[in-house]
Amino acid sequence: MRPTPPSDPPPPGTLLELRNVTKIYGQGEVQVKALAGVDLRIARGEFVAVMGPSGSGKSTCMNLLGCLDTPTSGSYRFRGLEVGALSRDQRALLRRHYLGFVFQGFNLLARTTALENLELPMIYRGIPAAERHRHARAALQAVGLANREGHTPGELSGGQQQRIAIARAIVTNPDLILADEPTGNLDSARSVEIMELLVRLNRERGMTIVMVTHEPDMAAFARRIIHFRDGLIASDETSQP
């Protein structure tokens, strides 16, 4: 294991920073080293695509970034907070106030209308009903589904469901959107629409987006592409616009 680098103050504009982060699952003989010492800095306003074969550690990294899990060793600082030192509930509060998730399988509540799905994160934030409705409608507008607020996921196409899911992620105006293969269940035309929506949110609202994808076509929409291999970052390229 490499020595932990000295904790210099992060450069301005840093949203999150991983320093020599490892994640080990299991114990003894069956130990699996999912992350083998990752250093990563993401600044506010970036659009990062994370690629890599399965088992390369990218999903583990996303779980850590999303404060759903804590590193085995090393330091993960989100907004200057050491996430590894926080309790389960404190991490839940971080997610509530600063994070938005978009999943491959959409993960909308079934038999629940689009509007109610969008209300959910705001309910946990304790926002009053009238304000919730206003924000939810605005978010639906932003993803182009203003006329679908009364529809349940079962009544919507995959592309529409993913737009609702994105609306749910942005409705609280989070600092960071984590998208885990958001186009994995969609055809290429729908995928491009979703990517254009994410790009627009990144450009127009300055939302920081970290997206896992298998498809280079989709990764090309991001300005920065990180490749994982064997629990380490194999490459990290930023293209100039």
Added chain:
Amino acid sequence: MNLLTTFILAIREVRRHLLRSALTTLGIVIGVGAVILMVTLGRGAQAQVTSTISSLGRNLMILVPERAVRTGGGGSTAPFKMEDMLAIARDVPNAVVAPQAASSVLVIYGNESRPVGVTGIDNQWFVARDWKLSAGRTFSDAELRSGRPVCVIGATTRKELFKYQNPLGATLRIGKVSCEVVGLLEAKGASFGNDPDDVVLLPLQTYQRRIAGNRDIGMAWISARSSDDIAKVQADVTSLMHERRRLGPGEPDDFAVKDMKEISKTVGQVTTLLTAFLSSIAAVSLVVGGVGIMNIMLVSVKERTREIGIRMSIGAMEGEVMQQFLVEAVTLSVLGGLMGVAGGLLSSAIACHFIKLPFVLDFSIVVLAFVFSATVGVVFGYFPARQAARLDPIEALRYE
């Protein structure tokens, strides 16, 4: 997230799975309903006992031939004689004694006939039992003395034999005796399948000579002048009868003087006990209903693992997930409780109507059953709710 919002969300969840929710609460509905039904019927029975006893007459005792239970006997012994009655009337102060002899005899009028409790009495009987006539008259001294075939009939007997005709002056056949109806008793109302209004009263002499063919007196009603006299009268009659029935000192009585109030208390206690017993059986079904809720909630937590994962990724804390499922369980059980209260009251009203019991609404038991059902929700909702709250968000999101 505040409790009201949680509650609203819980209602939404219940509505979303209407059939499942209905089946879940069925146990609670039946449990609460059964408790309310049992208690209401019990209270009705108690009220009936009380009113029956008070309708018997004031400060009333009965003198009956009866072997003391402790000697291992039971059952009746030798009847009384008219001389016993005269002795009581003479020697026991502050008491009215009304002898009676009775048996079931076929009574015929026109085409109608029915077996009726035919009872030989004297006019003291109306005093002791505090029972008035609604029409006609009681017996004259001459009728009592010479044993004339005249009778006073109860309201049920009148209704069954005469329908809407006027019975006064009509002639009944009682066994082999033709008998003129001279009076009509006020209705007292049926109780416990025993209808005191189904009766034909004859002068005691008439009954003894023409119906029974002996001079036995089956029992006597004894009414004390005031409630303070009851104990004294009871003791006096007991010692007098002990002597008159030629029982040695220390020999057990072969008769009993029973205070009707004591009997009513005993009956009341038995009814209360029975009510408690039946209610506790019903309460068990309430607990079974709670286990039903726990089962469904556990299945529901499993089924909604992904939803729980979504909520956690969005930022729900452990306590909030727990609260959500707990409130859902309580909402279900409270809804079940409400339906149970409604169903219990409705079925009680119907049951009371058919078994002719007064419908006594005990509000405290309604509240209690309701509170208990909510408690069942908390107790049996706790385990599934904790199960949900302890899920790992990553695992939960991956759950298929």
